Amino acid sequence: MEFLSYFGGVFEPLAFALLVGGTIGGLILGATPGLSPTMAVALLIPFTFHLSATQGLILLGAAYTSTVAGGAVSAILLKIPGAPANIATALDGHAMAKKGEGARALHLSFLSSGIGGVIGVLLLIFLTPLLAQWALAFGPSHLFWLAILGVTVIGSLDSKSFVKGLLAGCIGLWLSMIGYDDIQGAQRFIFHDALAGGIHIIAALIGIFAIPQVLDMFAKGRSKAKIEAVDVPQHAFSASAKEMGRSGRPLTIGTIIGSIVGLIPGIGGQIAGLVAYDQAKKFSPHKDKFGTGHPEGLIAAESANNAMVGPSLVPLLTLSIPGSPTAAVLLGGLLIHGIFPGSDIFERNPEVIWTFINSMLIGQIFMVIFGIVIAKQAAKIAQAPLPIMASAVLVLALFGSYSVQQSMGDVWIMLSLGLGMYFLEKFGFSAAPVVLGLILGPIAESNFVQGSLIAGAQFDGPWAQAQYFTTGTLNIVLIALVILSIGYSFLSHRASGRAAVNVEGVQA
Amino acid sequence: MTASRTQHLVSSSIILVIALLVGWVSFTEQPAEAFLFPRLISIFFMIFALWNFIRAVMGLSKVGEGISGQTARAIFPGLIVMLIYIFWAAKGYGKVPALEGHWLYDWVRRGLGFYTSSTIAFFLLYSLYDPAPITDIRSWLKRIVVTAIFMAIIYGLFALLLKVQTPRGMIF
Numbered sequence: 001m002e003f004l005s006y007f008g009g010v011f012e013p014l015a016f017a018l019l020v021g022g023t024i025g026g027l028i029l030g031a032t033p034g035l036s037p038t039m040a041v042a043l044l045i046p047f048t049f050h051l052s053a054t055q056g057l058i059l060l061g062a063a064y065t066s067t068v069a070g071g072a073v074s075a076i077l078l079k080i081p082g083a084p085a086n087i088a089t090a091l092d093g094h095a096m097a098k099k100g101e102g103a104r105a106l107h108l109s110f111l112s113s114g115i116g117g118v119i120g121v122l123l124l125i126f127l128t129p130l131l132a133q134w135a136l137a138f139g140p141s142h143l144f145w146l147a148i149l150g151v152t153v154i155g156s157l158d159s160k161s162f163v164k165g166l167l168a169g170c171i172g173l174w175l176s177m178i179g180y181d182d183i184q185g186a187q188r189f190i191f192h193d194a195l196a197g198g199i200h201i202i203a204a205l206i207g208i209f210a211i212p213q214v215l216d217m218f219a220k221g222r223s224k225a226k227i228e229a230v231d232v233p234q235h236a237f238s239a240s241a242k243e244m245g246r247s248g249r250p251l252t253i254g255t256i257i258g259s260i261v262g263l264i265p266g267i268g269g270q271i272a273g274l275v276a277y278d279q280a281k282k283f284s285p286h287k288d289k290f291g292t293g294h295p296e297g298l299i300a301a302e303s304a305n306n307a308m309v310g311p312s313l314v315p316l317l318t319l320s321i322p323g324s325p326t327a328a329v330l331l332g333g334l335l336i337h338g339i340f341p342g343s344d345i346f347e348r349n350p351e352v353i354w355t356f357i358n359s360m361l362i363g364q365i366f367m368v369i370f371g372i373v374i375a376k377q378a379a380k381i382a383q384a385p386l387p388i389m390a391s392a393v394l395v396l397a398l399f400g401s402y403s404v405q406q407s408m409g410d411v412w413i414m415l416s417l418g419l420g421m422y423f424l425e426k427f428g429f430s431a432a433p434v435v436l437g438l439i440l441g442p443i444a445e446s447n448f449v450q451g452s453l454i455a456g457a458q459f460d461g462p463w464a465q466a467q468y469f470t471t472g473t474l475n476i477v478l479i480a481l482v483i484l485s486i487g488y489s490f491l492s493h494r495a496s497g498r499a500a501v502n503v504e505g506v507q508a
Numbered sequence: 509m510t511a512s513r514t515q516h517l518v519s520s521s522i523i524l525v526i527a528l529l530v531g532w533v534s535f536t537e538q539p540a541e542a543f544l545f546p547r548l549i550s551i552f553f554m555i556f557a558l559w560n561f562i563r564a565v566m567g568l569s570k571v572g573e574g575i576s577g578q579t580a581r582a583i584f585p586g587l588i589v590m591l592i593y594i595f596w597a598a599k600g601y602g603k604v605p606a607l608e609g610h611w612l613y614d615w616v617r618r619g620l621g622f623y624t625s626s627t628i629a630f631f632l633l634y635s636l637y638d639p640a641p642i643t644d645i646r647s648w649l650k651r652i653v654v655t656a657i658f659m660a661i662i663y664g665l666f667a668l669l670l671k672v673q674t675p676r677g678m679i680f
Contacts, residue, residue, distance in 0.1 A: 166552075167553070167560055170527075174530050174549060174550070177545065186537070186538075186542035186543075188542065215583050218582060218583040220582070221637065222639040386637065387635075388634060395629065396662075398593075398626065403670060403672040411594060415594050426572055427516065448544070448548070449545065
């Protein structure tokens with residue numbers, strides 16, 4: 001119960017203002033189609049440079065939580081998921097809104113997000129120290145395999161093509177090696193002076209997530225199509241709250257699935273929402289009503305995608321393995337502020353980490369309150385013309401990447417990676433494995449080098465390294481998980497043809 | 509819509525060339541200790557890139573919508589403005605020794621400065637992609653007002669609040 005003693009930090013004036021501002025801003029950004037939560041958090045990181053680590057993390061955590069929930073607003077009122085995590089929300093949410101039940105759908109959405117989110121953060125609070133204790137047993141070989149597992153899981157599960165997902169992970173790992181080698185001081189893959197310092201993670205994140213979205217908005221051209229929001233008649237909140245109390249089954253299914261998905265490195269809210277929706281349908285006596293504006297589908301999807309948020313930080317804080325692409329961006333934010341995840345994170349930075357986690361707990365409550373109050377206004381902002389959004393994101397990306405190190409080199413890297421990612425995405429590559437490779441590359445390499453040194457001392461012969469990295473129960477379990485993630489993905493891609501393409505079609 | 513076989517072939521060839529280049533650098537550069545990890549990764553990089561290429565050659569690569577002529581035409585003007593904005597307007601461009609000393613070259617090389625170029629880029633991109641008729645005076649006024657408000661917010665955030673020292677060019 002150590003976390004209880006750090007609640008005071010959340011209520012310090014600036015921290016509290018950042019929590020409120022981050023929640024409201026996140027709800028609006030989340031409701032805006034085309035601005036993904038991952039990109040929103042990436043663009044916010046430069047604003048945290050002048051804040052303390054605690055304050056910066058509170059802002060990023062609030063934005064992470066509320067962008068996921070905010071995406072439900074546009075999913076319900078505009079039938080455009082604000083984020084991939086809200087695809088399942090749109091299925092029943094918009095049908096409810098069209099029937100004149102928009103307010104009811106919004107209430108249920110934010111209430112289920114809040115309940116799922118609180119349970120998710122409680123899991124974060126209670127599981128993280130346990131996992132941190134367990135992580136003490138991890139040596140360099142285990143951490144190496146964990147980093148590789150993070151890349152293979154996201155590469156194989158988050159991609160529309162098995163081989164392209166793993167290839168994207170390799171591209172990310174290669175990008176992470178650019179610059180000077182830390183131990184030997186040797187130059188590696190420095191093709192231009194701007195790359196001498198390596199690729200700064202924040203500039204890379206901004207480029208990879210923001211520039212493709214800017215170009216996608218350009219690609220829509222001078223579109224006259226106007227997004228119309230449906231009218232939202234009043235609905236008593238007390239009635240929604242009572243309905244929520246009677247919706248234990250979809251809420252439980254969504255929360256459990258969201259929590260489990262969050263704990264698995266690299267998967268994210270999109271899968272949580274869709275799997276929860278599917279399972280809620282299977283267990284419901286009203287299966288035929290799903291898709292026609294049935295609240296159970298909405299509750300399951302929203303509770304799942306917010307329950308995922310807290311647990312996605314458990315492997316991040318203890319093992320440096322992000323549970324979702326947005327958590328990967330958050331890892332960049334942690335590193336910028338000198339917070340290095342690991343088994344001793346609660347010993348080194350108890351105040352920062354506990355205050356941050358507590359702020360996420362309180363942020364869930366704010367998210368429900370502000371979400372219900374400003375949802376209709378957020379939907380109006382979400383209708384902002386694409387040319388304004390594209391221009392604004394581009395300018396913010398430029399200023400954000402420049403402010404990292406006050407270097408034009410970072411801006412050029414940001415743009416180059418962004419353009420490269422746009423073309424990669426057009427040929428079926430996902431951004432998430434590239435980012436995971438970029439973030440986990442240095443972790444994998446430092447542990448690989450350390451492990452190689454230990455191997456030389458522990459074992460004899462030419463196979464010393466192989467012996468060190470492949471023997472021991474934990475190594476074998478991790479290697480098995482790597483193979484399992486790759487094998488499962490390979491078989492499911494073959495079996496389902498291109499099921500993931502259909503999901504992408506719904507998203508588009 | 510999916511990308512054509514030719515597009516998949518071109519994209520997978522480019523990736524294969526990059527993978528081979530990474531592999532070649534990893535296995536030829538010294539000291540070997542510094543390239544231990546790159547060697548390991550480059551092996552998988554080359555295998556997956558080759559696999560991806562073979563799938564494209566066999567016509568099995570079907571994921572990804574590719575870039576249609578319509579998309580290319582739509583993004584082209586914005587891309588040009590974006591490149592000029594980032595590579596030149598914000599802070600000049602790289603040196604061209606042969607032209608150094610010429611007044612026009614020196615003047616142009618200074619760039620416009622961060623805030624001026626950002627304002628122009630925002631306004632240009634907004635105008636390029638705004639569906640409002642070009643003759644509509646009210647839409648031009650709206651663009652000017654939106655640009656001014658947005659840039660004022662950016663200036664307030666970065667210059668006044670975060671105190672980011674942006675490069676100054678010939679204007680601001």
